[in-house]
Amino acid sequence: MGQPMIRAEGLVKEFTRPVRRTGPLAGLRSLVTRERVTTRAVDGVSFTVERGELVGYLGPNGAGKSTTIKMLTGVLVPTSGTVEVDGRVPWKDRTRNARGIGVVFGQRTQLWHDLPLRDSFELVAKLYGLDRPDYERALGRFTELLDLGEFLDTPVRGLSLGQRMRGDLTAAMLYGPPLLYLDEPTVGLDVVAKARIREFVAETNAVDGTTVVLTTHDLVDVERLCRRVLLIDHGEVLYDGDLAALRRRYVPYRDLVVTLAREDDGPLVAPPGTTVVEEPRTARAGTGASDAARVVAFRFDPAQTPTPAVVAAVTAEHEVVDLDVTDPDLEAVIAEIYSSGRVRA
Amino acid sequence: MTSAAQVVALVAIGRQAVRSALAVRSEVLVSAVAVLVRVVLVVLVWRAVYAGVDEVSGVDGPTAVAYAVLGAVFTNVLNPFWRSSLEMRVRQGRIAVDLLRPVGLVPQTLAQQVGTTAAAVPRCVLAVLLALAIGALRAPAGGALGLLAFVVSTALGIAVALLCNLLVAMTAFWTLEVGGALMVYRAVAQFASGALIPLWFMPGWLRGTLEHLPFQAQVFTPLSVYFGALGGGDLAAALAVQALWVVLLALLAQLVWSRALHRVVVQGG
Numbered sequence: 001m002g003q004p005m006i007r008a009e010g011l012v013k014e015f016t017r018p019v020r021r022t023g024p025l026a027g028l029r030s031l032v033t034r035e036r037v038t039t040r041a042v043d044g045v046s047f048t049v050e051r052g053e054l055v056g057y058l059g060p061n062g063a064g065k066s067t068t069i070k071m072l073t074g075v076l077v078p079t080s081g082t083v084e085v086d087g088r089v090p091w092k093d094r095t096r097n098a099r100g101i102g103v104v105f106g107q108r109t110q111l112w113h114d115l116p117l118r119d120s121f122e123l124v125a126k127l128y129g130l131d132r133p134d135y136e137r138a139l140g141r142f143t144e145l146l147d148l149g150e151f152l153d154t155p156v157r158g159l160s161l162g163q164r165m166r167g168d169l170t171a172a173m174l175y176g177p178p179l180l181y182l183d184e185p186t187v188g189l190d191v192v193a194k195a196r197i198r199e200f201v202a203e204t205n206a207v208d209g210t211t212v213v214l215t216t217h218d219l220v221d222v223e224r225l226c227r228r229v230l231l232i233d234h235g236e237v238l239y240d241g242d243l244a245a246l247r248r249r250y251v252p253y254r255d256l257v258v259t260l261a262r263e264d265d266g267p268l269v270a271p272p273g274t275t276v277v278e279e280p281r282t283a284r285a286g287t288g289a290s291d292a293a294r295v296v297a298f299r300f301d302p303a304q305t306p307t308p309a310v311v312a313a314v315t316a317e318h319e320v321v322d323l324d325v326t327d328p329d330l331e332a333v334i335a336e337i338y339s340s341g342r343v344r345a
Numbered sequence: 346m347t348s349a350a351q352v353v354a355l356v357a358i359g360r361q362a363v364r365s366a367l368a369v370r371s372e373v374l375v376s377a378v379a380v381l382v383r384v385v386l387v388v389l390v391w392r393a394v395y396a397g398v399d400e401v402s403g404v405d406g407p408t409a410v411a412y413a414v415l416g417a418v419f420t421n422v423l424n425p426f427w428r429s430s431l432e433m434r435v436r437q438g439r440i441a442v443d444l445l446r447p448v449g450l451v452p453q454t455l456a457q458q459v460g461t462t463a464a465a466v467p468r469c470v471l472a473v474l475l476a477l478a479i480g481a482l483r484a485p486a487g488g489a490l491g492l493l494a495f496v497v498s499t500a501l502g503i504a505v506a507l508l509c510n511l512l513v514a515m516t517a518f519w520t521l522e523v524g525g526a527l528m529v530y531r532a533v534a535q536f537a538s539g540a541l542i543p544l545w546f547m548p549g550w551l552r553g554t555l556e557h558l559p560f561q562a563q564v565f566t567p568l569s570v571y572f573g574a575l576g577g578g579d580l581a582a583a584l585a586v587q588a589l590w591v592v593l594l595a596l597l598a599q600l601v602w603s604r605a606l607h608r609v610v611v612q613g614g
Binding site for chain 2: 155
């Protein structure tokens with residue numbers, strides 16, 4: 001099948017609302033005003049997602065991520081542009097599209113508040129036309145994978161956030177949709193719960209071949225799960241490609257962090273191709289270095305100067321008790337891109 | 346999805362709505378007490394109104410009291426609380442989840458409302474039993490056939506009411522907030538449907554106007570059938586008018602929804 005799972009072209013979504021007045025009688029004047037403001041939440045977004053891909057869809061708050069997801073799922077009708085999911089136009093063919101996708105919105109639940117979790121699953125099975133044996137099999141599998149056993153009979157309102165999210169993931173995947181949208185699935189979860197969700201998503205993608213589109217603010221999610229990321233801000237795609245290339249392109253440096261054996265504070269010799277970056281750092285535990293030990297970083301571009309050469313040069317010049325090579329964290333990369341609003345070509 | 350699968354899905358939604366409505370024990374209890382108290386109060390008031398009077402506008406005391414009882418019961422069912430109604434789901438942004446279901450929004454909402462209505466049946470039965478016990482209600486006119494006509498007319502009346510509720514709630518797609526509109530609508534509907542005061546008591550011009558609106562098909566028609574106020578030909582015509590309203594309102598609901606589709610906004614991210 002050559003047809004991509006998702007094809008979006010020139011996708012635009014505008015929202016219009018009456019102007020809010022300020023000043024005397026603001027409430028009343030807002031009520032009668034005919035003036036309207038239009039905001040463009042998504043401004044000409046184009047991309048394709050192939051079958052079996054796991055794509056991270058990233059952007060700051062208000063960038064247009066959720067609005068895009070809602071157009072892809074058929075909840076919102078695009079103002080202009082085209083979108084096709086598995087060969088269908090989601091908003092026109094909403095009910096057929098709904099059968100082929102699973103959706104988890106981290107901020108809201110599709111489960112029925114007053115009913116036990118199990119009842120919600122049975123209802124989902126009925127809604128999506130799942131027959132009994134398939135339902136039992138799927139539920140058994142997810143109960144094991146996501147460890148749902150102990151709260152299957154608890155009403156949803158009594159679940160913790162982590163439990164509810166596992167429930168929501170199950171509800172979204174119960175009928176085996178080939179495409180899964182996850183809109184901030186780990187928001188507000190503790191580390192253990194996050195890890196469990198990630199493991200589940202990775203397994204679903206690897207074992208079932210489910211195509212996954214993931215939006216998140218947790219870059220650990222992205223690093224663990226996504227090979228490809230789409231970066232969006234102000235409704236436009238800033239970057240579309242793999243994660244390693246993004247990092248290389250945007251912050252093409254690496255740090256060799258060393259803990260010096262002596263506490264001398266003289267100037268340091270930086271080998272060719274490196275610069276010294278002295279930020280307050282403390283020595284790692286277990287190295288035998290005192291708390292007052294001087295820790296410095298030599299920053300270099302690994303494409304220009306190979307890492308072993310830098311290590312050799314630095315250790316030849318200085319007596320060190322510990323060393324570590326670090327990549328800039330993704331958080332810093334993304335923060336840099338968000339604040340500058342552009343990706344370097 | 347085949348239509349059989351659609352039906353299975355809709356039945357499942359309806360049953361879920363029944364269970365959700367009955368999930369909180371205190372709420373079930375309070376709403377049962379509320380309808381019982383209301384029945385007792387209308388009985389007291391209408392008996393007082395008819396004290397020493399045989400007939401008003403050709404309606405005798407026992408009929409007026411019984412009408413008031415059934416009116417109270419109908420109101421209780423047809424003006425459900427806000428919970429899970431469409432406008433609330435629009436306001437909270439939960440509409441996003443509804444739109445992800447492989448069932449159309451209009452049938453889905455109606456199935457949900459039918460479930461909520463069905464959940465009100467036990468407390469209505471209680472209210473009717475209480476009214477019978479205090480001698481405020483008598484069996485429907487016309488024996489078994491009369492009862493059947495009443496059941497059919499009631500079903501049609503409920504369908505008209507649910508469709509009207511749905512149409513008003515759908516204005517939320519344009520205004521995002523229909524609290525005020527719904528309150529006005531409910532006040533008008535209670536009055537114009539004849540749930541508070543029978544249309545028999547209304548001046549000719551008002552009654553003539555109300556007869557052209559869908560509200561009287563919600564309550565006044567079934568209750569007229571109950572009291573045998575409609576003879577053979579009139580009965581058939583009344584049921585036909587109700588059925589016509591159901592068809593018209595259903596078409597209108599689909600039309601409004603096809604326009605609303607482009608106006609969907611999911612509030613709260």
